[in-house]
Amino acid sequence: MSTLSPDVIQRIRSAKNILFLTGAGISSESGIPTFRGEGGYWKTFKAEELATPEAFENHPDVVWEWYDWRRGICLDAKPNEGHLTIAKWQSLSPSINLITQNVDGLHSRAGSKNLLEIHGNIFRARCTSCREKFSLGEDGINQPGLKFCPVCESLLRPDIVWFGEGYDNKLLTKAWELSKVAHIVFVIGTSANVSVPANLALTAIRNGALGIEINPETTTLTPSMQVHFGGKSGEVLPEIFKEVFPDTKRN
Ligand code: OAD
Secondary structure, eight states: OOOOOHHHHHHHHHOSOEEEEEOGGGGGGGTOOOSSSTTOEETTEEHHHHSSHHHHHHOHHHHHHHHHHHHHHHHHOOOOHHHHHHHHHHTTOTTEEEEEOOOSOHHHHHTOOSEEETTEEEEEEEETTTOOEEEBSTTSBOOSSSOBOTTTOOBEEEEEOOTTOOOOHHHHHHHHHHHHHOSEEEEESOOOOSHHHHHHHHHHHHTTOEEEEEOSSOOTTGGGOSEEEOSOHHHHHHHHHHHHOTTSOOO
16 A cells, blocks of 8 residues: 555665654554544643743643543553554664654553653653652552642642743754654654744754655645555555565564
């Protein structure tokens, strides 16, 4: 189904550094609503209205309730063929890297290594005062709604980068480095509405990487890509993998 040209297949095979850049779309086949799609609403709120420092300042209880709900969905979800194919691909070489905007933890549950979660992780909280980090869930802090720091008793917040907030410098520096040296960049399941991830993809392309986008829709990045697959990542990625490595077993 994927049908890459022989030239592109050859470029992928001979590429040393491959970068996968993923967004919410890769997890939609696992049942996790995307941010800007139909499921991006909770009660009457849009996801973009809740994932902000202002929303947390004004209504920390509502924001925590929303994240508790999303965390439950993430916990029940299973990695799909898209996540699993990237993990399998990464197991072939240490220079295949993955940068995700997703906070759902599904890439690491699929077995991905060399993973940068640039927007944080929904299974972690950090203290608004001492910045100490804690796991959430059965093995960590588990009460619903507002949560407090066991060290200093201040309010905890989700360990997630919200709209209008800066990124973790160390993670971002590493992400820029990876995008500059990539020979191939796969851009998967992102609307490219957030500027940092979109610019990571563009940086790779400006530095000579071949860009392959997998998304049922076109995005602002599509014109910069050499290849666009208008399909679901859980279907397209295994096909690409099969074409590039016809002799490698999937599992
Ligand atoms: P969006 O919800 O903006 O975009 C999801 C993209 O996935 C859309 O372009 C869809 O067309 C595409 N898509 C849907 N199903 C797909 C499938 N099965 N296979 C491939 N693509 C599919 O999500 P992001 O671009 O990830 O930030 O959003 C970026 C950031 O905005 C998120 O990380 C989040 C949000 O605010 C934080 O939470 C910090």
